[in-house]
Amino acid sequence: HLVESGGGLALAGGSLTLSCAASGPTFVGHIMGWWRQAPGKEREFVAAVSWVGGRTIYADHAKGRFTISRDIDKKTLYLQIYSLNAEDTAIYSCAAGRPNSAAWFSTRAYQFWGQGTQVTVSS
Numbered sequence: 410h411l412v413e414s415g416g417g418l419a420l421a422g423g424s425l426t427l428s429c430a431a432s433g434p435t436f437v438g439h440i441m442g443w444w445r446q447a448p449g450k451e452r453e454f455v456a457a458v459s460w461v462g463g464r465t466i467y468a469d470h471a472k473g474r475f476t477i478s479r480d481i482d483k484k485t486l487y488l489q490i491y492s493l494n495a496e497d498t499a500i501y502s503c504a505a506g507r508p509n510s511a512a513w514f515s516t517r518a519y520q521f522w523g524q525g526t527q528v529t530v531s532s
Contacts, residue, residue: 411503416526423493429486429503429523436460436484438507442519443477443488445499445528454514455501456488466513493530500525 415427427443442457456467456477465477476489486503502525508518 411505411521411523413501413503413523413526416501416528418529418531419493421494421530421532424489424491425493425528427488427490427501427503427526427528429488431484431486431503431505433484436505439505440508440513440518441479441486441503441505442513443475443486443501443503444516445497445501446525447496447499450499452502452516457513457518458486468514490528495530495532497528498530500527502526 410432412430413427419425439460440457441460443455444452445455446452454468455471456465456475458465458477458479460479467475474491478487490497503523504519505521506519511517
């Protein structure tokens with residue numbers, strides 16, 4: 410069970426931190442990721458992190474302005490977004506799963522999805 414929070418209206422140039430609270434017995438072997446879907450566009454990968462070890466990967470569009478992290482004790486995933494711009498307006502969803510052979514930037518790596526939180530950037 411994944412529940413996102415932290416979305417809302419933000420000013421261009423500002424920053425925002427999204428959270429994803431996870432519940433479940435264990436996430437060993439799992440990865441957790443952030444995805445987003447802008448109006449009229451397909452869902453796209455943003456970033457992912459391994460629950461154990463904290464290895465991270467980012468989509469090219471996210472490198473430099475997005476930071477993914479997790480707090481194991483709180484079972485919470487975070488996404489920090491800096492220098493917000495209008496193109497960041499989207500519904501942001503967190504996801505978790507055992508990737509097996511799937512690439513971390515593929516939806517096939519994730520079996521559990523949150524409902525999403527809306528981020529709207531205004532200039």
